[in-house]
Amino acid sequence: MNPDAWMTLLFAIVGGAVRVGTPFLFVSLGECLTEKSGRINLGLEGVLVLAAMAGFAGSYLTGVWWLGVLLAGFSGALLALLHGVLCSLPRVSDIATGIALMLLGTGLAFYLGKPLIQPQAAQIPSLPLGWWSASSQVQSALAINALFPLGVLLAALLHWGFANTRPGLVVRMAGDSSDAARALGYSVNGVRIAATTAGGFIAGMGGASLSLYYPGSWNEGLSSGQGLIAVALVIFARWRPWRCLGAALLFGGAGAIGPALQSVGISGGYYLFSAVPYALTLAILIATSSPRGSLRGAPAELGVSR
Amino acid sequence: MSTPRNWHASAEALLLPVMALAAALLLFGVFCWFGGRSPLEVWSILLRGAFGDAFSWQNTLQRASPLMLTALAVALPAQTGLTVIGGEGALALGALGCAALPYIMKVPGGVPGSAMVLGSGALLAALWVALAGVLRQWRRVNETISSLLLGYIAIALFKHFVEGPMRDPASLNKPSTRPLDASLQIGAIAPDSFLGDVHWGLVIGIAACVLFGAWLSFTAQGFSLRVVGGNARAARLVGLATDRLVVLACALGGACAGLAGAIEVAAVQTSANASVIAGMGYTGILVSFVARHNPWAIPPVAILFGGFAAAGSLLQRRLGLPDASVLVLQGFAFVCILGAEALRGRLVPLLAARPAFGVIQGKPAKPAQAVAAAEAVVDKAAA
Numbered sequence: 001m002n003p004d005a006w007m008t009l010l011f012a013i014v015g016g017a018v019r020v021g022t023p024f025l026f027v028s029l030g031e032c033l034t035e036k037s038g039r040i041n042l043g044l045e046g047v048l049v050l051a052a053m054a055g056f057a058g059s060y061l062t063g064v065w066w067l068g069v070l071l072a073g074f075s076g077a078l079l080a081l082l083h084g085v086l087c088s089l090p091r092v093s094d095i096a097t098g099i100a101l102m103l104l105g106t107g108l109a110f111y112l113g114k115p116l117i118q119p120q121a122a123q124i125p126s127l128p129l130g131w132w133s134a135s136s137q138v139q140s141a142l143a144i145n146a147l148f149p150l151g152v153l154l155a156a157l158l159h160w161g162f163a164n165t166r167p168g169l170v171v172r173m174a175g176d177s178s179d180a181a182r183a184l185g186y187s188v189n190g191v192r193i194a195a196t197t198a199g200g201f202i203a204g205m206g207g208a209s210l211s212l213y214y215p216g217s218w219n220e221g222l223s224s225g226q227g228l229i230a231v232a233l234v235i236f237a238r239w240r241p242w243r244c245l246g247a248a249l250l251f252g253g254a255g256a257i258g259p260a261l262q263s264v265g266i267s268g269g270y271y272l273f274s275a276v277p278y279a280l281t282l283a284i285l286i287a288t289s290s291p292r293g294s295l296r297g298a299p300a301e302l303g304v305s306r
Numbered sequence: 307m308s309t310p311r312n313w314h315a316s317a318e319a320l321l322l323p324v325m326a327l328a329a330a331l332l333l334f335g336v337f338c339w340f341g342g343r344s345p346l347e348v349w350s351i352l353l354r355g356a357f358g359d360a361f362s363w364q365n366t367l368q369r370a371s372p373l374m375l376t377a378l379a380v381a382l383p384a385q386t387g388l389t390v391i392g393g394e395g396a397l398a399l400g401a402l403g404c405a406a407l408p409y410i411m412k413v414p415g416g417v418p419g420s421a422m423v424l425g426s427g428a429l430l431a432a433l434w435v436a437l438a439g440v441l442r443q444w445r446r447v448n449e450t451i452s453s454l455l456l457g458y459i460a461i462a463l464f465k466h467f468v469e470g471p472m473r474d475p476a477s478l479n480k481p482s483t484r485p486l487d488a489s490l491q492i493g494a495i496a497p498d499s500f501l502g503d504v505h506w507g508l509v510i511g512i513a514a515c516v517l518f519g520a521w522l523s524f525t526a527q528g529f530s531l532r533v534v535g536g537n538a539r540a541a542r543l544v545g546l547a548t549d550r551l552v553v554l555a556c557a558l559g560g561a562c563a564g565l566a567g568a569i570e571v572a573a574v575q576t577s578a579n580a581s582v583i584a585g586m587g588y589t590g591i592l593v594s595f596v597a598r599h600n601p602w603a604i605p606p607v608a609i610l611f612g613g614f615a616a617a618g619s620l621l622q623r624r625l626g627l628p629d630a631s632v633l634v635l636q637g638f639a640f641v642c643i644l645g646a647e648a649l650r651g652r653l654v655p656l657l658a659a660r661p662a663f664g665v666i667q668g669k670p671a672k673p674a675q676a677v678a679a680a681e682a683v684v685d686k687a688a689a
Contacts, residue, residue: 042450086641089648095389095450097644099591104637110630225458232451271469275462278455285455289447 005264008137012263015141016256017249018148019214023048023223025151025248026206027230028237029158030199032244034080035234036162037195038175038188038301042098043083044203045227046105051076051207053113056218059208060121068121069147069208076204077197079105084193102227116218124213145213147205151245154202158241171195175299203227225278232281236288238297254280314654321653323596326646327610330639337634343625352635355620356613362620364502368574369586370605370612372397374511375566376590377597377604378518382559383439384599385522386552387535389450390438393563394587395457396431398464400564403430404571405483405578408490409472415489423490424568431564432557434460439556443549449556461583468578482579492573507569512605514562519601531555563587585633589615592640611636 027044034041041047054075059068083101087094127149130142161168174181174191181188210226211218229251237243258273289295331352335345356366376393383390404427413419438456441447469481494503522528534541534551541548570582593611597603618632649656 082641086645089645091647091650092644093389096595097641099389099391099450100595100637100640100644103588103592103633103640107630107633107635107637111628111634114628114630225454228451228454232455235448269466269470271462271466275459278458278462282452282455282459285447285452286441286445289441289445291445 009260009264011137011141012260013253013256015143016260017253018144019252020255021248021250021252022145022148022151022209022213023206023226024230024233024251025148025155025245026209027203027227028233028244028248029151029154029241030076030080030201030203030206031231031234032199032237032239032241033158033171033202034196034199035239035302036175036299037171037192038178038299039084039087039094039192039196040098040231040302041080041083041101041196041199042095042228042231043079043101043105044098044200044231045223045225046102046109047076047079047200047203048105048207048210048227048230049223050079050105050109051204052211052222053109053116053207053218054204055208056116056121056211057113059123059212060116060119063122065122065124065212068212069124069205072208072211073201073204076207077201080200080203081193081197083200084196087196088189088193110220113218113220117220120217121212123216124209126213145209147209147213150205151248155241155245162241172299175301178301203230206230229277229281232285235295235298236281236284238288238295239299240297251277251280314651318650318653319598322646322649323598323607323643326642327596327639329646330635330642333638333642334631334635337638338625338627338631341627343627348621348625348627351620351624352614352617355617356610360500360502362613362616363500364504365616366609366613367501367504367508368612369615370609371505371507371511372566372570372586373590373593373608373612374515374604375562375569376587377593377608378514378590378601379435379559379563379566379587380591380594381597381599381601381604382518382562383435383449383552383555384594385528385531385535386555387538388439388442388552388556390435390453390556390559391450391591392435392438392453392457392460392560392587393590394583394585395454395460396435396560396563397567397570397587398583399434399460400427400431400567401571401575401578401582402464402467402567403427403564404568405486406467406472408484408486413487413490415487419487419490420492420572423486423572424565427568427571428561428564431567432561435560435563436553436557439553442556443552457587464578464583465580468580472578474577477577477579480579480581482575482577485577486572490572491576492569505569505573507566507573510565510569511608514565515601515604518558518562522601527551563590566590589636592636592643595640596643611639 027048031041031044051072055068055072058071059065079101083097086092086097125146126143127146128143130139133139162172170186170191174188178188210222233244233247233251237247255277257276258270261273331349335348338348339345355362357363376397379393379396380390404423407413407423407426413422434456438449438453441452442449468483472483473481474484492506494505495501497503522532530546531551534546534548538548567582571578575581589611593604593607597607614635615632618629621627621631622629
């Protein structure tokens with residue numbers, strides 16, 4: 001490959017990191033909020049798919065992209081609410097419920113989204129951050145999803161909120177010691193249901209970014225495991241919102257390698273490159289887990305590492 | 307030991323899932339009603355499409371046999387307390403391993419050759435899923451997440467090999483591997499009877515469920531597996547090789563799902579192609595949960611969900627419902643089954659409207675704890 005092709009590849013991966021990473025960012029922030037309250041929601045994979053469909057439907061029917069994003073958030077919140085309520089019942093495991101919601105969310109999305117496979121919907125606009133450059137490659141790499149700055153803002157908000165606001169501290173208390181929360185008169189289940197629902201709303205916006213920005217249409221193969229990868233990302237990010245941002249970009253970059261190579265004409269091993277994010281997630285899980293069991297920074301009530 | 311508590315427990319074991327499935331069907335009917343379909347018609351088509359005539363029974367049984375094996379892939383690790391959900395990937399690897407064996411060695415024809423290709427698929431998948439168990443025991447990596455990630459990687463490998471190095475140049479529209487030699491393929495059990503083209507996979511599936519159920523109930527090794535699931539610390543204290551048992555359970559589960567994929571290749575598709583990956587691994591998770599991870603309960607549950615899957619195409623043709631309607635029904639069923647857990651231990655007192663003996667604390671999903679707790683209650687009552 002000549003230097004030009006290398007530059008194209010580099011820009012495609014950098015641009016792809018933001019483009020592919022935006023859904024990861026939202027889902028991992030949503031999961032971060034959920035897990036801080038002491039519950040794990042594996043169902044965010046289902047939330048992501050359902051919200052992608054709902055977002056596309058909302059934008060298609062109203063012609064206004066941000067109404068689509070809102071609808072995606074609300075549909076995600078609704079499914080996550082179901083998770084929160086189910087897990088509050090006695091003897092219901094959050095892992096099993098997550099698997100159930102993965103199936104239910106995907107099923108509902110495929111069912112309701114059947115008529116949406118063909119049409120075009122109003123897309124989320126992109127912000128031309130590459131306006132200063134004459135190179136079209138730089139411009140296209142830096143034209144970023146309008147939701148991405150919102151995600152960064154949200155990460156900052158969560159970071160600040162967990163340390164400095166009453167609701168943030170209550171959520172963390174419910175995650176670290178349900179006894180303490182109960183002693184202070186808070187309903188642990190109530191706090192967890194609220195955190196799970198809010199987390200579902202945030203993750204749902206990531207779904208809208210899938211169907212309304214990149215790839216930018218609704219089809220049944222839209223998400224295959226991005227929601228789940230994001231769950232694993234939170235472990236990697238040690239339950240810190242800022243680190244979720246870094247992790248999401250890293251994974252976006254990994255996910256962009258396959259399409260980027262294709263754009264410079266290398267198409268062999270496409271499926272192998274598409275598996276890179278999963279392999280990377282697994283490698284990171286192995287590296288960050290410890291044989292002793294407890295993970296640094298993990299909410300004490302969380303069952304990820306029993 | 308015919309205390310009221312025992313009677314309650316076994317009545318509940320049957321009643322709860324039945325009620326949960328009824329609730330799921332009700333929800334599904336209401337869901338379709340919102341879409342402008344008559345719920346009564348939906349239910350009747352579901353029933354007829356699944357169990358209405360010989361043809362639908364054949365369809366149902368065909369779909370049920372891989373479900374039994376993919377359900378075992380969840381149920382066996384669950385005995386040791388692990389939630390492994392990588393069945394879909396293990397199934398793909400099983401299919402790949404089955405189709406790949408003739409590429410790398412000369413396989414004899416007939417039954418020994420069939421056994422070899424099936425075994426090669428099962429072995430490949432067993433090693434893959436065992437990895438999730440190894441990571442769980444030595445690095446404490448959450449096995450639910452790792453098994454699903456391993457599953458996605460397995461599916462990517464499957465697609466890579468089927469559409470790349472192993473692709474049969476003759477398969478133009480649908481990339482496939484070279485078809486298995488006719489002498490290696492698995493045929494129908496009784497082609498001229500009412501069973502039609504139901505193949506030997508059904509027998510293998512039922513036999514696997516029966517044998518693994520017996521293994522868990524009647525052998526020392528099976529029992530120690532359940533001890534690990536009940537209380538890993540106690541298992542370690544009495545000197546059980548916990549790590550090895552967990553990895554063994556994962557490997558056996560993986561082998562079952564791999565066998566399902568291999569049988570799909572040897573009996574249905576004749577070559578490995580994308581049709582093998584049809585969500586049977588995911589449905590198997592649901593089947594295992596409905597059967598409460600009891601291998602003996604898996605065949606009837608698998609037949610029920612195989613029936614729903616079979617009825618899906620009829621729903622599509624008669625009522626114009628999307629093919630995903632079966633997925634919605636499965637999702638409702640899963641949610642209802644989990645919700646029903648909350649009623650365990652309260653159902654019979656609730657129905658009979660009389661006070662319970664005592665409330666059992668802890669999780670009945672773990673047999674050892676539940677038995678200990680139940681005995682404590684009985685002892686207290688006797689004293």
